[in-house]
Amino acid sequence: MPSVDIVDLNNATVGSLELSDVVFGAEVNEALLYEAVRQQTAARRSGTAATKTRHEVSGSGKKLWKQKGTGRARMGSIRSPLWRHGGTVHGPQPRSYEYKLPRKMILGALRSALSAKLRDGEMKVVRAFELADHKTKNMVGVLGRLEAKKTVLLVEAAENTNLARASRNLPGVKLVPAREVTVYDLLKHQHLFLTEAAARKLSEGLA
Numbered sequence: 001m002p003s004v005d006i007v008d009l010n011n012a013t014v015g016s017l018e019l020s021d022v023v024f025g026a027e028v029n030e031a032l033l034y035e036a037v038r039q040q041t042a043a044r045r046s047g048t049a050a051t052k053t054r055h056e057v058s059g060s061g062k063k064l065w066k067q068k069g070t071g072r073a074r075m076g077s078i079r080s081p082l083w084r085h086g087g088t089v090h091g092p093q094p095r096s097y098e099y100k101l102p103r104k105m106i107l108g109a110l111r112s113a114l115s116a117k118l119r120d121g122e123m124k125v126v127r128a129f130e131l132a133d134h135k136t137k138n139m140v141g142v143l144g145r146l147e148a149k150k151t152v153l154l155v156e157a158a159e160n161t162n163l164a165r166a167s168r169n170l171p172g173v174k175l176v177p178a179r180e181v182t183v184y185d186l187l188k189h190q191h192l193f194l195t196e197a198a199a200r201k202l203s204e205g206l207a
Contacts, residue, residue, distance in 0.1 A: 020203040036109035036183040051091025113186040134165035153189035157197035
């Protein structure tokens with residue numbers, strides 16, 4: 001079972017934690033990570049692209065000229081797709097791009113992402129984010145002491161008001177509950193900071 005150090009907000013080691021080998025020591029399946037990210041990004045698409053059909057474009061519905069005798073091709077409406085400013089045939093319409101993956105694939109992808117973070121040294125377990133206040137400046141100091149240089153994903157087991165308020169205005173920093181961790185967020189952020197309670201919850205819940 002992989003063992004990780006538990007640090008405090010000053011980045012001093014205050015203990016160690018045994019993690020589930022199934023969750024944090026799994027073989028990294030890149031194909032599974034790709035499928036999970038593809039599914040999650042598809043669900044984020046707005047799907048609002050739309051074109052107007054011949055029934056929706058502006059224009060008279062009057063027949064332009066009589067059917068026979070003019071020498072011209074027969075034409076029933078100025079809104080025909082054959083005409084400039086006419087309707088669009090088979091154009092995009094509002095739709096949802098969301099689809100579901102099997103639960104086993106989602107859990108496998110989460111295990112792969114967490115294992116990759118631990119393998120690459122991009123994960124830290126913090127005893128608790130016990131902040132005295134909700135000032136952003138103090139949160140910046142905490143992240144600096146924890147050696148967070150770029151994007152950071154914070155994972156809490158329970159609601160933490162001070163942490164939520166202190167981190168919400170920081171670019172590149174995102175706070176999520178342990179039950180809402182996604183593969184997309186894990187791969188998008190360079191650093192992963194788990195509280196001890198969140199690490200235990202993930203270790204037990206994904207095993």
